Amino acid sequence: MKVVVAVTGASGSVYAKVLLDKLQQLGDKLTEVSVVWSDNAYTVWQHELANKDYEQYPFRVWDKNDFMAPFASGSSTYEALVICPCSMGTVGRIAAGISNDLVTRAADVMLKERRKLICVVRETPYNLIQLKNMTAITEAGGIICPATPSFYSNPQSMEDVAYTVVHRVLQLMGLNVAGYKWQED
16 A cells, blocks of 8 residues: 655644554555655644654655655555645645645545545634535545544553544554454454
């Protein structure tokens, strides 16, 4: 499986960190992981996580304006794009069909090719415009997966809490991974 992770400047860098950590651990199930960062994603990561660990991942990083990236075209074999966290500005541009950078172009490609687009939105509360934009993405075939953690598994750390969302994202991507499943052994 070839996947793209886009990290935008919404609050919730811990979700991106846990997702990238898990994808790194799933190396045998993935043939390629590419990453695109918005400018604000770096700033928010540094503020929230107090580090620059995003520099240590082994994944290929694409510039947000590099439309020569393979997943900017429907002819590529990338199967999924996860935008985590996904800002409401990004949601609005995707919903309106505005492909002004590699993140929104990749989202447009995933939708037109009927592939997995998973937007891990991180905002609260939602206004009506945001709800309509999320509805438009859903109607176009995308998946809105709010960064709303669950607590059934009794998470003990911030990363455990984030994993409750990331686990769902990985499941939505079609990956069978370890994690809490309600009333399953």
